[in-house]
Amino acid sequence: MEVGEQRETPSVIDRYFTRWYKTDLKGKPCEDHCILQHSNRICVITLAESHPILRKEKKIQSINYQISAGCSRLQNKVSGKSKRGGQFLTELAPLCRITSTDGEEYTIFSCIRGRLLEVNEDILTRPNLLLEKPSTEGYIAVILPKFEESKSITEGLLSRAEYEDVVLKRAGVNVEPC
Amino acid sequence: MHSTGQGRGMLPLKVKDRPIVRALLAAGCCARCALRFCCVGLQSAYRQSYEDLASELHAFVSAEPSSMEHGKSGDAPEKGPTERPPCKKMRLETAQGSGEGGDTEGIPEAHADADVDTTATAESKVCVACLGVLQYFCDKTYAKKVAEAVTAERYQFDSLVLSVSLPAQLSVREHSTWLLVKKLVRDKGACQDKDDIIQVKEAFKWIMNGLVSQELGVPVLAKSLFEVSVGFTHPETDEDCHFLATTCSDCFKPARNKLSVFTRMAVVKAVEKISEENFRRLFPCPPTHPATRCAALATQCLHVSVFVAGRYNKFSRTLPQTPWVIDGERRMESSVEELITAPLLSSFRSEGFNFSSSGREDVDVRTLGKGRPFAVELLNPHRAQFSKEEVRELQEAINKSSDKIRVRDLQIVTREAVGHMKEGEEEKTKSYGALIWTQRPIEKDDIEFIKDIKELKIAQKTPLRVLHRRPLAVRPRIIHTMTAQFLDAHHFHLNLRTQAGTYIKEFVHGDFGRTKPNLCELMKSDTDILELDVESVDVDWPPAIED
Numbered sequence: 001m002e003v004g005e006q007r008e009t010p011s012v013i014d015r016y017f018t019r020w021y022k023t024d025l026k027g028k029p030c031e032d033h034c035i036l037q038h039s040n041r042i043c044v045i046t047l048a049e050s051h052p053i054l055r056k057e058k059k060i061q062s063i064n065y066q067i068s069a070g071c072s073r074l075q076n077k078v079s080g081k082s083k084r085g086g087q088f089l090t091e092l093a094p095l096c097r098i099t100s101t102d103g104e105e106y107t108i109f110s111c112i113r114g115r116l117l118e119v120n121e122d123i124l125t126r127p128n129l130l131l132e133k134p135s136t137e138g139y140i141a142v143i144l145p146k147f148e149e150s151k152s153i154t155e156g157l158l159s160r161a162e163y164e165d166v167v168l169k170r171a172g173v174n175v176e177p178c
Numbered sequence: 179m180h181s182t183g184q185g186r187g188m189l190p191l192k193v194k195d196r197p198i199v200r201a202l203l204a205a206g207c208c209a210r211c212a213l214r215f216c217c218v219g220l221q222s223a224y225r226q227s228y229e230d231l232a233s234e235l236h237a238f239v240s241a242e243p244s245s246m247e248h249g250k251s252g253d254a255p256e257k258g259p260t261e262r263p264p265c266k267k268m269r270l271e272t273a274q275g276s277g278e279g280g281d282t283e284g285i286p287e288a289h290a291d292a293d294v295d296t297t298a299t300a301e302s303k304v305c306v307a308c309l310g311v312l313q314y315f316c317d318k319t320y321a322k323k324v325a326e327a328v329t330a331e332r333y334q335f336d337s338l339v340l341s342v343s344l345p346a347q348l349s350v351r352e353h354s355t356w357l358l359v360k361k362l363v364r365d366k367g368a369c370q371d372k373d374d375i376i377q378v379k380e381a382f383k384w385i386m387n388g389l390v391s392q393e394l395g396v397p398v399l400a401k402s403l404f405e406v407s408v409g410f411t412h413p414e415t416d417e418d419c420h421f422l423a424t425t426c427s428d429c430f431k432p433a434r435n436k437l438s439v440f441t442r443m444a445v446v447k448a449v450e451k452i453s454e455e456n457f458r459r460l461f462p463c464p465p466t467h468p469a470t471r472c473a474a475l476a477t478q479c480l481h482v483s484v485f486v487a488g489r490y491n492k493f494s495r496t497l498p499q500t501p502w503v504i505d506g507e508r509r510m511e512s513s514v515e516e517l518i519t520a521p522l523l524s525s526f527r528s529e530g531f532n533f534s535s536s537g538r539e540d541v542d543v544r545t546l547g548k549g550r551p552f553a554v555e556l557l558n559p560h561r562a563q564f565s566k567e568e569v570r571e572l573q574e575a576i577n578k579s580s581d582k583i584r585v586r587d588l589q590i591v592t593r594e595a596v597g598h599m600k601e602g603e604e605e606k607t608k609s610y611g612a613l614i615w616t617q618r619p620i621e622k623d624d625i626e627f628i629k630d631i632k633e634l635k636i637a638q639k640t641p642l643r644v645l646h647r648r649p650l651a652v653r654p655r656i657i658h659t660m661t662a663q664f665l666d667a668h669h670f671h672l673n674l675r676t677q678a679g680t681y682i683k684e685f686v687h688g689d690f691g692r693t694k695p696n697l698c699e700l701m702k703s704d705t706d707i708l709e710l711d712v713e714s715v716d717v718d719w720p721p722a723i724e725d
Contacts, residue, residue, distance in 0.1 A: 007615060007668070009708055012687045016643060040646040044690065080649050117650055118639075122691055129691070137691035144646065 013135060020154050021048055021163035022111045026092070030055070030170070033111050034135065035157060041150035043112055045095060045140045047130065050167050051106075054134055058100035060127035065119055067094045073119045073141070083144060086115040091156070095119065095141050098130070112153040114145035189213075190220050191238055198362055200239040205358055205464035208305035209235045210312040214376040215359050221384040228313060306464055307355045308378050309412045310471030311344065316385040318393075320474070324386075325393035327477035328406055332527075334561040335404035335481065337397045340387055342379050343409035345472065346445040347418035351465040352378070353449045353457065358464050403482045403562065409475035414468055416440075421460040422448040484556045485596055486522055487720040488573070488588035489549035490514060490535075495709070497582050498541040500533065510541065517583050519554055521575045527560035536599050536717045537608070537678065540710075547609070547714040549586060553596045564590060570723075587723045598719040606678045607658060609713040613665075614672050614686060618703030625662040625670050628700070633658055639692040641684045655680040672697075673713070683707050 013019070017036040025031045032048035047054055065073035071087075073095060078086040089095075089110040096119070098106045110116075119141045123129050129138040145153045158166065191199065195216045202212040209232040210224055218224075223231070304310045314320075328338075356372050363370045387398040390406070419440040423430050426448035430439040449457075457463075492499070492514055501516065502509040515533045523531060535552040539545050564572070566589075573588035634657040640648050656677045663671040674682065681693065686707040688696035697705045 007617070007706075009615065009706070012706060038642055038646075040643060042642055042646055044642070078650050081647060083650065117645065120691075133691075137688065139690050142642065142645070 017044070018154075019160045019163075020157035021160070021166075022109075022157055023048075023050075023163065023166050025109055025111075026107070031106060032163070032167075033109065035111050035154070036135070036139075037154060041145055041147070042117070043114065043143045043145060043153075045108070045111060045143060046138070047108070047134045047140070048163070049134065050170075051134075052104070053098060053100060053106060054131065057131065058102065058104070060130060061099040061101045061103075063096055063098050063123055063127055063130075065096045065124075067096065073116065074121070076116050076119065078115070078117055083115055083117060086117055086144070089114060089116055089143060108140050110141070110143060111157070112143060112145055113149060114143040114153065117142040117144050189223055189234055189238060190218055191216060196239060198359055199235060201358060201362055202355070203235070203239060205355065206303075206306040206467050207355065207464075208232075208303075208308060208310075208313045210316070210381055211305050211307040211355070211378075214312075214378070214381055215307075215355060217370065217374040217376065219376060224312075224316075224381050224384050225388065228317070304468045304471045306467055307348075307351050309345065309348065309351070309410070309415065309468055311348075311378055311410055312381055312385075314471050315408075315410070315474060316382060318389055321386060321389035321393050323474075324390055324406065324408060324477050328394060328479055331479050332560060333404060333479055333481060334563060335396060335402075337399050337402040338390075338394070338404045338406050339400065339402040340383060340390055340398050341405055341407045342382050343407060343475070344378060344442070345410060345412045345416070346440050346442045347412065347415050348378060349442065349445045349449050350418045350422070350461060351415075354461055354463045354465045357454065357458065405480045405482075407478040407480070409478075410472040411475060412468065412470070412472040414470050415466075418461070418465075419445050422452065425456055425460070426451050479558075481559050481562055483593070484526060484528070484559045484562045485553055485591045485593055486526075486556065486569075486588065487551065487553040487591045487596065487599070488518075488585050489551050489720070490518060490545065491547075491549045491584040491586075492539065492543075492545040492582065493584070494582040495542040495544060499535070499538045502541065512580075512582070514583055517580045518552070518576055518585060521572060521579060522554055522556060525564075525572055525575075526556045526562065528556035528558055530557040531555060532557070534596070534599070536603060536606075536715055539712055540683075543710045543712060545712040545715075546611075547712070549584070550712065550715045551599050551717050551719055553591065553599055553720075555593075555596075587720050589720055589723055591720060595719070599717060603717075604677070604679055607675055607716045608678050608680075609716070610674045610676065610682050611711040611713050612672045612674065612682060612686060612707050613709040614662075614670050614697065615706045615708050616668055616670070616701055616703045617705070618701070619667040620664070620670065620701075620703075621667075622664040624701075625664055628660050628662040628672070631657070631660055631700070634660075634695070636680070636685060636696070637694050638681055638684060639689070641681050641689050642692070653679070657685070669708075682710055 013036060017038050020035040020037060021032060022035070023030075023032045025033060030050055030052055032050045034046045034048040036044040036046060038044075049055070052058065053060070067073060073087070076087050078084065090113050091109070091111060093110040095108045095110055095116075098108065100106070120129075120137075120139050123138055123140075132138065198216055199212045202215055203209075207215070209228065212235060213223055213231070226234075303313075305313055352375075356375065359370065360372075391398040422445060423439070429444045429448040429451065432439050496510060497512060497514060498510050499514045501513045519531050519533060522528070532555040533552065534555075535550055537550065539550070569588055569590060573585050576583075576585045576588075636655050636657060638653050638655055640650050640653075657680065658675040658677070660675075661673045663673075665671060672686075674685075676682070681689075683689075684693045684696070686697045686705055688694075688698045
């Protein structure tokens with residue numbers, strides 16, 4: 001009776017979201033991001049399962065949403081239906097920096113253009129969520145693309161199949177250990 | 179003809195009215211407008227045929243001996259009073275002042291003939307004050323036209339209210355004509371109030387209500403659920419209002435839904451505000467003679483909305499509540515709204531509807547139990563009277579049309595009663611049934627604790643699935659009670675009674691941890707919701723209908 005983890009029905013993400021990927025961000029090998037786009041255009045930014053933090057099961061030292069002296073993602077506030085006041089992000093806007101106990105620092109990027117709606121503050125107090133539930137409770141941020149850009153923002157991203165291809169080739173070639 | 183009119187002696191005009199009537203006719207007012215400006219409130223005076231009234235009135239003004247004297251010294255009797263220039267009418271009036279009391283004397287033949295002749299040249303005779311509304315559209319012929327238009331629409335009604343819409347410039351012309359009268363009475367030392375003048379609308383209704391009533395065979399009342407609107411335009415004089423914009427610019431603010439800033443209300447306001455001096459300077463007094471008569475707009479009918487309420491069940495997980503359209507394309511074949519309203523629209527023969535309900539469910543959620551209260555406003559129904567039996571048959575027709583929904587307690591309600599449905603929507607409770615999947619294999623005992631949880635306070639961030647159209651907020655909600663029935667190692671059935679406005683799906687799967695606590699935390703396992711049913715919406719309206 002222990003069929004367990006394998007479920008027959010699609011998950012919440014399968015049902016309502018499309019998975020998009022961006023690999024090797026800023027040229028850093030294997031620093032892959034996953035963008036979950038809801039059918040209503042809202043995007044949730046998460047670590048891809050191939051990201052070194054997850055693949056190598058790093059221990060998290062700290063997570064920092066203060067991306068520069070003058071800018072903290074924690075200061076972000078939106079109001080009203082139109083989400084006035086949210087920081088506007090471009091593809092390479094940093095969302096946060098994650099430091100692992102081995103001293104490595106990883107920057108997580110927006111990956112898409114849009115208005116920042118919220119960042120996940122839970123991972124500050126429970127960094128392990130990042131490792132245990134990277135694609136749900138361990139999300140990084142929620143971004144709302146402009147209505148007219150809701151289709152074009154994913155043009156530069158990889159589909160699930162393309163991403164799997166990249167990861168497979170990476171394993172085959174084994175260029176350098178990530 | 180003249181002698182008959184005079185013989186009736188119907189007109190309650192006094193000697194002092196004579197110079198006023200004379201001046202008004204000379205200025206180009208029609209007979210009915212002349213009565214109006216003399217504040218004649220006797221409805222029957224307006225109801226007699228226009229021709230009879232006109233000749234009676236001409237007899238009245240000509241009966242003055244002083245006018246005879248005047249006739250000797252000028253050409254007035256030949257031309258008739260309506261063609262006299264304003265300067266002469268002033269002289270007439272002074273003459274009249276010295277010779278009061280002759281209003282019952284006979285008319286000289288010369289006068290009568292001259293009047294008949296001028297009546298014949300119709301084009302120049304369009305009234306300067308009503309632009310022909312009271313001259314050409316207050317008779318049986320026009321009443322028949324209105325009645326035909328109403329009949330063609332096949333409305334069911336047992337009374338009606340007649341409404342009239344007049345061109346805005348009529349207010350300007352009315353004021354100009356009033357200033358003429360005012361000057362006359364002031365010179366005479368008499369005093370008259372503008373409010374005492376009979377309005378064009380009022381005179382129109384005095385004449386037309388009875389005629390339309392006769393044609394349609396129902397009473398025409400001051401208030402009715404059924405409104406018949408007639409209207410008139412007069413493009414030739416539309417520019418009459420324009421000078422007001424320079425003096426009272428604040429009265430004419432452009433509004434999105436208005437074609438012109440010169441609405442009737444704005445013009446009335448501006449005319450009230452403008453000084454007499456300015457008005458006289460900027461607008462001719464009396465008004466200019468129009469070359470054409472006004473034109474009647476198409477007769478419009480409007481029945482007040484009928485409200486139909488009830489409760490609906492939704493048995494399908496592929497049926498949205500309202501039509502689901504994305505980028506102009508339909509996503510689902512039908513909707514609860516359409517299934518309910520289609521038979522209503524055809525039975526009430528209404529032109530449209532507004533559907534409202536006590537909350538709504540997602541496309542994949544069923545609504546069971548006694549159902550969800552709803553109300554439909556039927557716009558401009560051509561038929562509005564339905565017996566209880568007929569409403570019951572309507573309910574059956576809806577229920578026979580589809581097995582995806584079912585309607586009960588269908589009834590006709592008042593507009594006010596519909597408010598009950600939305601009252602305190604947030605405070606109400608709702609009951610749900612859900613099929614839950616757990617990642618961790620469970621046994622019966624693993625879900626025992628659920629029934630002990632009472633009044634659970636949860637904090638829900640606006641769910642991601644609605645965040646694109648709702649503000650981001652954290653909302654406290656209460657789950658009053660829960661019970662669980664074990665199904666198998668990965669499934670159980672969960673019943674919840676919650677505060678209205680609780681997002682159940684998000685409570686179960688957690689929405690990326692954005693609803694806290696959530697069922698995943700309580701179960702210490704990933705959980706997901708596979709099916710959701712609304713079991714009851716605890717709003718006690720509309721009242722139950724017994725079979």
